[in-house]
Amino acid sequence: MNRIAFSFLVALLAGSAFAADLSDAQRNAIVERIKPVGESCVEGDNTCAAAPATVVSAEPRSGEAVYNAACMACHSTGAAGAPKYGDAVAWSGRIAKGMPALYATGVGGVPGTGMIAKGGCMTCSDEDVYAAVDYMVAGSQ
Numbered sequence: 001m002n003r004i005a006f007s008f009l010v011a012l013l014a015g016s017a018f019a020a021d022l023s024d025a026q027r028n029a030i031v032e033r034i035k036p037v038g039e040s041c042v043e044g045d046n047t048c049a050a051a052p053a054t055v056v057s058a059e060p061r062s063g064e065a066v067y068n069a070a071c072m073a074c075h076s077t078g079a080a081g082a083p084k085y086g087d088a089v090a091w092s093g094r095i096a097k098g099m100p101a102l103y104a105t106g107v108g109g110v111p112g113t114g115m116i117a118k119g120g121c122m123t124c125s126d127e128d129v130y131a132a133v134d135y136m137v138a139g140s141q
């Protein structure tokens with residue numbers, strides 16, 4: 001056995017002997033401390049209450065969630081001439097311009113129309129808008 005493997009084994013044995021001497025409370029405290037940062041919460045797990053709120057709000061929103069919150073008002077009804085979600089005819093010409101063009105109009109708006117910058121969603125990041133555009137395009141072909 002070479003030296004490195006031997007010292008590893010010693011460390012392993014020492015480690016397990018050490019672990020065996022811990023009380024449950026001590027072991028739980030260690031597990032708590034070495035949890036990965038930003039570990040996701042499971043619903044109903046009350047340790048989640050202690051998680052910082054910023055971790056949750058910093059998570060990217062799904063395209064569907066952004067659409068429902070910020071785009072649906074116009075894009076589900078066709079209000080002000082908005083291309084309706086699911087209307088392949090209304091979307092085909094727009095999709096033909098390519099996704100980068102749609103991302104740009106999603107974020108910047110279409111001047112002179114009801115499509116204002118980010119659909120008026122000032123809390124949406126550019127990425128949120130891209131995700132919503134992806135969602136609308138995927139559902140409208």
Ligand code: HEC
Binds near residue numbers: 079133
């Ligand atoms: C206040 C109404 C309104 C809201 C809210 C709205 N839109 Fe629009 N959107 C429009 C209208 C009207 C058009 C059509 C503009 C035109 O005449 O080309 C449009 C067009 C678009 C287009 C196609 C633009 C193009 O280049 O052809 C995209 C992409 C789009 N919206 C994305 C979004 C996204 C993403 C959201 C939510 C974050 C959103 N819109 C919210 C009214 C809205």
